[in-house]
Amino acid sequence: MRRSKRKSIRNESYQIPTAIESHDAYYSLEENKEYIKSKFHNTEDIKFRNITVQDVKCLLAYLDPLVDEEKLQRTIMKPLFETNQLNIEDTVTSKEYRRSKNLNEAITGLTKGFVVLLINGQVHFYLLEAFSGNSRAISEPINEQVVRGSHEGFVENIMQNLQMLRRRIENPNLVIRFFKVGKTTDTKIAVIYLQNLVNPDLIAEVEKRVTAIQTDSIQTPGYVEEFIEDSPFSxxxxxxxxxxxxxxxxxxxxxxxGLLMEGSPSTLIMPVTFFAFYQSPEDYNSRWYIGSILRLIRVASFIFALGLPSLYIATVSFHPEVLPAELILNIKSSLENVPFPPLLEALIMQIVLELLREAAIRLPGPIAQTIGIVGGLVIGTAIVEANLVSNMMIIVVALTAISSFAVPSYEMSMSIRLLGFPLMLLSATFGFIGLVFGLSIILIHLCGLETFGTPYFSPLAPFRFNELKDSIIRLPRWLLGRRPTDVRAQHGTQEWISRRWKQNEDE
Structure with missing residues (x-):
């Protein structure tokens, strides 16, 4: 029997293999068993069962944590014991089965929850699906709660997530492509799009970047995001x-x-623009003017969260003349006994705020609420009474925190809070000139940034007036007949008219 040569670890390439190394199965069940055990280094969670089917000895091998015992008995064991002939294809009722003679395929199948059925005297064996599909129930996402609308959220089971998408898009043009990424983890990734709608160049670019990922491990979609994004240092x-x-x-x-990954409820959407991070599904579940007001509030929150502390520092340190006299007196009285400059005040409060936020995230729910409320009140009151921070700085930092929390996207919220620190340094050094210079750098970066060939700051840069109706504001749904041009879809106009009844009445 031909056996493949063992490959040296030092000579292994980190490229993703295009095919599994071939190693033919043995005719002897014992030799097959020993080979599988050696490949798994005699791990104790691998199980072997010797059975006899029509006077023929067979061997079942599987990894106990990955296999559903009830499914194993119902779809494999029971049909085998009740059959009158050893015909696996017509006997077992597994959802998926595959015939092979490459033992290394059996090793890979075992790690994915398959049961390997080996037959004595035959070089071929069968891979039978009996994966344990236990997963948590569908619930509302904690980070994206909506008052009015669907309360379903993705879970860690990729097939269950795809089922939710299939139910919402009952269209044969919905295409799902599976990829395996990570040499060690062999993580399953699904790329989803509408074949008759998405730009073919975009499909090719996304698939090229995903297949070009070379790494040992992919644990979360955040790993994939870092490997395929255009500007990793942005x-x-x-x-x-x-x-x-x-x-x-x-x-x-x-x-x-869209991109889904096995084992994670978080998904990725590409390409997107800056304003997509300030849109929420709730905008479309409310009246159009309510959705527009909410979007304007979120965009204003971006400006407040980014520039309010810097504006306060620049005003107090360099330009108090821009304030009314009454307000100057109030600010001066609150700063009289504070030994630190405004920049140091802001840094202290921002750091304290970040510490409270991190503590609230890491602790259990009831304790986190106590830390957030009591900790904020106690620390805020004590730090003012100790004359370490002024009252006005407490108000500014509180408004900044509230504004950053109004952003629907956690990643964008974190980016804004981090960008506030260099702006505070510029404002404390150069006043309004430093603030304007810092904001100009951010604006230039936003205008020049692209993601998968799409302008990040569209529809403002490049300016497209017609697309403002569903970016900063939201007009009525029946006026949104054209898709955004930034994605370069095959069909720019949607094929429906929702108020045809009104047109018929006018006629």
Whole structure:
């Protein structure tokens, strides 16, 4: 029997293998068993069962944590014991089965939850699906709660997530491509798009970047994001992360591509623009003017969270003349006993705020609420009474924190808070000139940033007046007949008219 040569670890390439190394199975069940045990280094969670089917000895091998025992008995064991002939294809009722003679395929199948059925005297064996599909129930995402609308959220099971998308897009043009990434983890990734809508160049570019990933491990979609994004050193997120099926569905119908990963409820949407991070599914579940007001509030929160502390520092340190006399007196009285300059005040409060936020995230829910409320009140009151920080700085930092929390995207919220620190340094050094210079640098960066060939700051740069109706504001749904041009979809106009009844009445 031909046996493959053992490959030296030092000579192994880190490229993803295009095919599994071939090693033919043995005719002897014992030799096959020993080979499988050696490949798994005699791990104790691998199970072997000797059975006899029509006077023929067989061997079942599987990894106990990955296999559903009830499914194993119902779809494999029971049909085998009840059959009158050893015909595996017509006997077992597994959802998926495959015939092979490459033992290394059996090793790979075992790690994915398959059961390997080896037959004595035969070089071929069968891979039978009996994977344990235990996963948590569908619930509302904690980070993306919506008052009015769907309360379903993605879970860690990729097939269950794809089922939710299929239910929402009942269209044969919905295409799902599977990829395996990570040499050690062999993580399954699904790329989803509408074949008749998405730009073919975008499909090719996304698939090229995904298949070019070379790494040992992929644990979360954040790993994939870092490998395929255009500008890894930009402070702004270039792919939208969401746990909501309705949000992903809306973007796919606009001509974008979604990416799901096994073991994570977080998904990625690409390409997106800056304003997509300030949009919420709730905007479309409310009246159009309510959705527009909410979007304007979120965009204003971006300006407040980014520049309010810097504006206060520059005003107090260099330009108090821009304030009314009454307000200057109030600020001066609050700063009289504070030994630190405004910059140091702001840094102290921002650091304290970040510490409280991190503590609230890491602690259990009831304790986190206590830390957030009591800690904020106690520390805020004590730090003012100790004359370490002024009252006005407490108000400014509190407004900044509230503004950053109004952003629907966690990644964008973190980016804004981090960008506030260099702006505070510039304002404390050069006043309004430093603040304007810092904001200009950020604006130039936003205008020049691209993601998968799409301008990041569209529709403001390049300016497209017609697309403002569904970016900063939201007009009525029946006026949004054209898809965004930034995704370069195959069909720019949606094929429906929702107020045809009104047109018929006018006629």
């Amino acid at each position: 402070p702004f997120p270039q792919m939208l992360s969401t746990e909501r099926p309705d949000r992903m569905t809306a973007h796919i119908i606009e001509g974008r591509i």
